[in-house]
Amino acid sequence: MPAMNPHPHILVVDDEPSVREMIAIFLRREQYEVTLASSGEKAVNLWESGERYDLVISDLAMHRGSGIDVLTAVKACDPHCPVILITAFGTTESAVEAMKKGAHDYIAKPFNVEEFKHIVRQALHHRRLVHENIALKRRIGEGSPSDDLVFRSEAMRRVVALAQKVAMGTASVLLAGESGTGKEVMARFIHNTSDRRDAPFVAINCGAMPENLMESELFGHRKGAFTGATFDKPGLFQAADKGTLFLDEIGDLPPPLQVKLLRALQERTVRPVGAAKEIPVDVRIISASNRVLEEEVQAGRFRADLFYRLNVIAIAMPPLRERPEDIPPLVSRLLGPIARENQSPVKTVSPEALKYLIDYSFMGNVRELKNILERAVALASGPHIMPADLPSSVTGLGLARPAPTYALPELQEGFDLDAAMQEFERYYIDTALARTDGVQAAAAALLGIPVRSLRYRLKRESLSPGEPEGSGSIGE
Secondary structure, rough: OOOOOOOOOEEEOOOHHHHHHHHHHHHHHHHOOEEEOOOOOHHHHHHHOOOOOEEHHHHHHHHOHHHHHHHHHHHHHHOOOOOEEOOOOOOHHHHHHHHHHHOOEEEEOOOOOOOHHHHHHHHOOOOHHHHHHHHHHHHHHOOOOOOOOOOOOOHHHHHHHHHHHOOOOOOOOEOOOOOOHHHHHHHHHHHHHHOOOOOOEEEEEEEOHHHHHHHHHHHEEEEOOOOOOOOEEEEEHHHHHOOOOOOOOOOOHHHHHHHHHHHHHHEEEEEOEEEOEEEEEOOOOEEEEEHHHOHHHHHOOHHHHHHHHOOOOOEEEEHHHHHHHHHHHHHHHHHHHHHOOOOOOOOEEHHHHHHHHHHOOOOOOOHHHHHHHHHHHHHHOOOOOOOOOOOOOHHOOOOOOOOOOOOOOOOOOOOOOOHHHHHHHHHHHHHHHHHOOOOOHHHHHOOOOOOOHHHHHHHHOOOOOOOOOOOOOOOO
């Protein structure tokens, strides 16, 4: 199977020169490479001579060789290459029949340009997913589904053993744990260990999608269902059919969608927005949250019946600071790809620097470790990461001030309680900002105060805020 071209190469087949040229103009404007064939016979000859394309767009009825002939030749040479057929007839029965023979989609003349572009993008996206799935299967075949799970700790051994035990079932799994603990890696491990491994694994972050788009994203929509819905769009449930749907940050799902998700799980059907009928789906649900969903249920922010439906099997991902023995193998796994991506000569972490990492209390877990290594690789001047290449929040080197002491002096010397409290506050604010590389939102979370309160204290004490107003934070 040929590798995907960064500028996909499309073969356009039509015996009408004006149609060929019009389609070519549309496609070249989208930065695609285009080859034209004036008949089905010429297109078949191209394929049989060894030419390969990422997508074929062919007229169905031509004088010399039909679209069915083109479809047959393409599938014989490359079963994964999508073929889009164009028909000028008032009915589409022949095109639907062609789809049963392996065509990806069809377009009726005259066609809407935007709809045409969308179908092309969708076909190329489908081919890209096929490539990724094949690469994943090869990787799984060469190694183990647990290759991305790196650990030595007994805590992670117990988690992996439980995941292996539940992988072959169909019960919903809820992964709990702080941000950055590897919940999506664990979800993929469960999928790749299961008998659904050959079907799609589809992931969505429920907190990153605008509420007004979430329903369409999950369940799909029909053409004309709302303003801008110019074509039918399948949802992620349909995309994950026979496979696994991973719902990350499920605690952020708005209440109205919680109701619809519950129904989809109970009935094993989905109803696209604007559709009259429900569509059956066979999907295993793995969800994750860094919130404590039991507390969200008690606070009335999350439906209890949906929680029980999702929480059939609960797996808690332990934070990295509770399993420091996992840090050395994680460093070994992460460092190589980071160095290659940055074209850096860094090969190892020095024993002194590694000790600082092992002793550090990671609040951002594996994601924070990766960020620290990326920073260290960028700063390192040789093949080894040294303590000086690590943030001062990790090593304690170069902090603005030492930790304040709280021994009460002799009575006759007097004591300024307000000054001591101010010093206490300044130390912890400085330390939090250093640990989070000056990101106020993350520092406020670390201190357990609202970011507005942190900014007020910074302004009051005339401290350096460390970041521009409105900056985002890693892992938010």
